Amino acid sequence: MAKKNRVLLGIYLCLLFVLALSGCSRQNQQANTIQIKGSDTMVNLGQAWAEEFMKADPKVSVAVTGGGSGTGIAALLSNTCDIAELSRELKPEEIEIARKKGFEPKQITVALDGLAVVVHPANPLSQLTQDQLAAIFSGSVSNWKEIGGSDLPIVVLSREVNSGTHVYFKEHVLRRGRKDSQVEFAATALMLPSSQAIADEVAQNPGAIGYYGMGYISPREKALAIAKDADSPYVQPTIENVISNAYPISRPLLMVSRGEPKGLVASFLDFVLSGAGQKIVVKIDFVPVKSY
Amino acid sequence: MKSVQARKLKEWVIEKSILLSGIFSVVFVLLIFLFLLREGFSLFRGESVIDFLFGKSWYPISDPPRFGILPLILGSLLVTLGAAAISVPIGIAAALFIAEIAPLRLREALKAGIELLAAIPSVVIGFIGMITLGPWIKNLFNIPTGLTALTGSVTLAFMAMPTIVSIAEDAITAVPRQYREAAIAMGATQWQTTWRIVARAARPGMLAAVMLGIGRVIGETMAVMMVTGNAAVIPTGFLQPVRTLTATIAAEMGESVQGGPHYAALFAIGIVLFIITFLINGVADLFLHRSRR
Numbered sequence: 001m002a003k004k005n006r007v008l009l010g011i012y013l014c015l016l017f018v019l020a021l022s023g024c025s026r027q028n029q030q031a032n033t034i035q036i037k038g039s040d041t042m043v044n045l046g047q048a049w050a051e052e053f054m055k056a057d058p059k060v061s062v063a064v065t066g067g068g069s070g071t072g073i074a075a076l077l078s079n080t081c082d083i084a085e086l087s088r089e090l091k092p093e094e095i096e097i098a099r100k101k102g103f104e105p106k107q108i109t110v111a112l113d114g115l116a117v118v119v120h121p122a123n124p125l126s127q128l129t130q131d132q133l134a135a136i137f138s139g140s141v142s143n144w145k146e147i148g149g150s151d152l153p154i155v156v157l158s159r160e161v162n163s164g165t166h167v168y169f170k171e172h173v174l175r176r177g178r179k180d181s182q183v184e185f186a187a188t189a190l191m192l193p194s195s196q197a198i199a200d201e202v203a204q205n206p207g208a209i210g211y212y213g214m215g216y217i218s219p220r221e222k223a224l225a226i227a228k229d230a231d232s233p234y235v236q237p238t239i240e241n242v243i244s245n246a247y248p249i250s251r252p253l254l255m256v257s258r259g260e261p262k263g264l265v266a267s268f269l270d271f272v273l274s275g276a277g278q279k280i281v282v283k284i285d286f287v288p289v290k291s292y
Numbered sequence: 293m294k295s296v297q298a299r300k301l302k303e304w305v306i307e308k309s310i311l312l313s314g315i316f317s318v319v320f321v322l323l324i325f326l327f328l329l330r331e332g333f334s335l336f337r338g339e340s341v342i343d344f345l346f347g348k349s350w351y352p353i354s355d356p357p358r359f360g361i362l363p364l365i366l367g368s369l370l371v372t373l374g375a376a377a378i379s380v381p382i383g384i385a386a387a388l389f390i391a392e393i394a395p396l397r398l399r400e401a402l403k404a405g406i407e408l409l410a411a412i413p414s415v416v417i418g419f420i421g422m423i424t425l426g427p428w429i430k431n432l433f434n435i436p437t438g439l440t441a442l443t444g445s446v447t448l449a450f451m452a453m454p455t456i457v458s459i460a461e462d463a464i465t466a467v468p469r470q471y472r473e474a475a476i477a478m479g480a481t482q483w484q485t486t487w488r489i490v491a492r493a494a495r496p497g498m499l500a501a502v503m504l505g506i507g508r509v510i511g512e513t514m515a516v517m518m519v520t521g522n523a524a525v526i527p528t529g530f531l532q533p534v535r536t537l538t539a540t541i542a543a544e545m546g547e548s549v550q551g552g553p554h555y556a557a558l559f560a561i562g563i564v565l566f567i568i569t570f571l572i573n574g575v576a577d578l579f580l581h582r583s584r585r
Contacts, residue, residue, distance in 0.1 A: 074550060093549055153436040160522070160543040161353050184351055187363075190439055190533050191522035193543060197422070204427055207436050 034268055036064045038072020038085030039164050040194060041113060041213045042253055045284045046085055052280060053271050060264065069164030076256060077101060082265050086254040087113065087164030087213075103259040109252040110272050112287035114214040114242040115169060117249070118199070118221040120206040125149045127225040127234040130248060134174050136209060139186025144207065156189040157198050157210030165195070168251050169211055211249075214242075215285035242287040253286065328566060332559035335359070339553070344560060350524040350535070352544060352554045359557040361564065363524045367441070367534030368510060368568075370527050371520060374445025375452055375509045380502050382449075383456030387498070390457070391464035392486045403461075410454030418515030421447035426519060435531050439521030442530040447515050452505035459504060463497020464490060496579040503576030507569050513538040537565050 036046050043066040050062035064085075067075075072084035073094050079101075090105060098105045117133060119125065125148065128136075135141040137156055145151045159166040166185075175181035192198050195212035202208045203220035214237045217223050225234035228248045241247040261269050271277050278288040335344065339359055347360015390402050425446060426438030467490050475485040491498070521533025522543065541558050548555040 070548065077550065091549070093552065097549065097551075155436045162544055167353070182354070184354060187349065187525045188523050188533070190437060191524075191535065191543065193517055193522075197518070200422070201437070201439070205430070205437060 032060050032264065034060075034062045034083065034264055035075075035081040036062065036083045036085060036255075037067060037075045037081040039069045039087040039253070040066040041087045041163075041165055041215075042066075042085040042111075044215070045111065045253070045281065045286055048280045048284050049268075049272055049277060052276065053268055056271075062268065068160075068162040069167075070162050073256065076105070076258060079258070082257065083268070084256045086256055087251065088167045089252075089254065090256065098258075106257045106260060107254050108256070108269060108273070109289055110255050110269075111253040111278075111281045111289060112242055112250055113253050114237040114239075114247050114250040114287065115165065115173075115211050116214040116217050116223040116237040117209065117211050117226060118202050118217065118223050119209050120202060120204075121220070121222045122206050123149060123222060125224065126222065127227065129227045129230055129232075130173060130176065131229065133226070134176065134183065137169070137185060137189065138174055138183050139188060152207040155201075155205055155208040156186055157201055157208055158185050158189045158191055159195065159198065159212075160191045160193055165212065169249075172251070173211075173249060213286070214238075217285075239282065239285075239287050250287070325566060328559055328562045332556055332561075332563045334551075335553060335556035335560045339557075344557070345564075348526060350540070352548075352557060357553060357557075359553070359560075361537070361540075361561060363526045364535055364537045364540055364561070365564070366527055367520070367524075368536040368538070368565075370441050370530070370534055371444040371448060371516060371536055372506060372510045374441060374530055375448035376502070376506050378445060378449035379452040379456055379505060379509075383453050383501070383505065384460055384498055386453075387457045387460035387464060387501070388486060388491060391461045392490060393482075403458075406454050406457050409450065410458075414451060414512060414515045415518070417447055417450055418518035421515060421519040429531075433531055437521060437533065439519055439533055440531050441520060441527055441534045444516050444520040444534070444536075445530065447519050448509045448512055451512055451515065452509045455508050456501045456505035459501035460494070460498045463494040463501065466497065467493045496582045500576045500580040503572050503579065507572040507576065510572070511538060511565065511569055513542045517542055537561050541565075 034050075036050070043064060046064035050064050053062055054060055069084075069086040069088055072081065072086060073090065075081040076084040077094070077097055086107075090107060095105060117128070123144070125144070128147070132141070132147050136147070136154055137158070139156070141147055142154055143151065144154055158169070161167075170183075170185060171177065174183045174185065190201070192201065192210075195216050198210040198212050199216055199218065199221060202210050203218075214223070217237070223237050225236045226248055227234045233246075235241050235247045237247050237249075242250045255269060255272065257265055257269070273289070281288045344359055344361060345365070346362050347358060348362055349358045349360050350363060351358045386402075386406070390399050394402060421443055422439070426443050428438070429435075429440060429443050429446075430438030471489050471493055472485055475489045476482075480489070516536050517539035520536060520539065522535045522539055523533040524535040524540075525532070527534045541561055544554070545558055548558055
C-alpha cells in the first residue's frame with residue numbers, strides 16, 4: 001500500500017513538472033504545417049481545401065478551426081496561426097496593431113458569400129425590400145402584420161458580435177453602408193452563438209427571422225427574395241445571382257496572412273485560388289471569386 | 293534498513309510540496325484577480341464606473357461604443373433567482389429524504405444518480421434545454437420565443453441541484469445521533485424529529501449548500517448562453533430573453549481587439565462577476581464555519 005502511494009506521488013510530481021514545463025514551450029512553427037483559424041462561416045470551406053491540399057502532399061498538415069473572424073485575427077496577431085479566415089474586412093485598428101507587431105496583413109478574397117434572410121416555411125411572406133429588412137432588424141417594425149404578414153410578433157435573431165456575419169449585416173443592411181449611421185440591432189434581438197442555432201430556431205418558430213451564409217439554407221427554413229428598393233426586382237439568394245451581383249446582400253470571404261505569403265502558406269493560397277480550389281467553393285455552396 | 297535521516301528528509305520533502313501546492317492555489321486566485329484588475333481598469337479612464345454599472349444599453353462594437361451592463365447584471369440575477377427558487381426547495385427536500393428517510397439501498401441509488409447529474413457536461417444540458425425545454429416553454433406560455441430567462445433558470449436548476457443535495461446531505465448526516473435519539477425518546481414522531489430537530493441543527497450547513505449552489509449558477513456560462521436568447525434588454529419578467537454577464541464575456545471575447553476598450557469592458561465584467569461570486573462564497577464560508585463550531 002505504502003509503495004503504491006509512493007508511486008502515485010511520483011507520478012503526480014512528474015505531471016506537475018511536465019505541466020510547468022509545457023507552459024514555457026513556445027508555439028511550434030514547423031515548416032510543414034499550416035494553422036488556419038477564424039470565421040465560422042468559412043470553417044467547412046477551409047476544411048475542404050485543407051483535405052484536398054493534404055491529399056496532394058501527405059507530408060503536409062493543415063489544421064482549420066473556427067471561433068469567429070475576430071478570433072482568427074486575434075490569433076494571427078498573437079502569432080498562433082498562419083492564416084486567418086475573415087468574413088469581413090480588417091478593421092483599421094487591427095491593421096495598426098499588425099504594423100506595430102511588425103507585419104503588413106495581406107488580405108486575399110478567396111470566395112464570395114450571399115447572406116440569406118430566412119423565415120419559417122409557414123410564414124406567408126416570401127420577399128422583402130432592404131428598407132423593410134432594416135426596419136425589422138432594428139426593431140422599428142415588431143409585428144408581421146405591419147409589413148403584410150400574419151398577426152404575429154417578430155422574433156429577430158442575430159449572430160453574436162464576435163461574428164463577421166453580424167458586423168457585415170449591421171453595416172450593409174441596417175446602416176445601408178453609411179458610415180455616419182447610428183442604427184443598431186434591436187435591443188430585443190436574440191443573439192445566438194452559431195448559424196446552426198439560428199437555423200434551428202427559425203425552423204421551429206413561425207415568428208422568427210434570421211440571417212446566415214447561404215450555405216446553411218435547408219428546406220426547414222424559407223429564404224426570402226430581397227430587393228434593393230421598392231422599384232427593384234426581388235432576387236433569390238442563389239449562386240448565379242451572387243456572381244452576377246444581382247443579389248444585394250453578398251460579401252467577400254477573405255484569407256489574411258502575416259505579410260506577403262511565403263513557402264507553404266503561399267502554395268496553399270495558390271491552390272485555393274486555382275481552378276481546383278474554386279471548384280471546392282461551389283461544392284460547399286459558396287460562390288467562386290471568378291467562374292472557371 | 294533506512295536511516296532516520298533519510299526518512300526525515302522524505303517527510304520534509306512531502307510536507308513542503310504539499311505546502312507549496314496549497315500556497316500555489318491561493319497565489320493563482322490572487323494573480324487572476326490582479327490580472328482582471330489590470331486589464332479591466334483601463335476602461336474606467338474613458339468611462340465612469342456609474343455609467344458602466346448602471347448604463348442601460350450594451351452596444352460594445354458601435355461607434356461610439358456603449359458599455360452599460362445594467363441589463364446584463366439584472367439578467368444574471370434574474371436567471372439565478374429563478375434557478376434558486378426551483379433548485380433550493382427540491383434540493384433541500386431531496387437531501388432530507390436521502391439522509392433521513394430513504395432506506396439504505398434507495399439512498400445509495402439516489403446518491404449515485406445525483407452524482408451522475410453533476411457529471412453531465414454543461415453544454416449537453418444546454419443542448420437539451422435548447423432543443424426540448426425551449427419549444428415546450430414557448431408552447432406552454434404561448435410566447436414568441438422559448439429562449440427566455442425561465443428556460444435558463446430551469447436548465448441551471450438542474451446544474452445547481454447536485455451541489456445543493458450533496459452538501460446539504462453531508463450537513464444533515466453530520467447532526468449527532470444523540471439529537472435524534474433524544475427527540476424520539478421525548479415522544480417526537482419521525483417527521484417532527486426530521487423537521488424540527490435535524491433540519492434545524494443542520495441549518496448552517498444547508499445554507500452553505502444553497503450559497504454554493506447559487507455560486508455555481510451565477511458562474512455558469514455555456515448552458516445559459518444556449519438557452520436564454522442573449523438579448524441585452526432590461527428584463528421585466530421571466531418569460532423574456534435575457535443576456536447574462538458570463539454569456540457576454542464568452543460570446544464577445546473572440547472579437548474584441550486586444551487592449552481596446554471593448555476588451556477592457558469584458559474584463560471589467562469579469563471583475564463584477566468575481567466580486568459577486570466572492571461575496572457568495574464568503575457568505576457560504578461564514579455559515580459553514582458556524583456549523584462546525
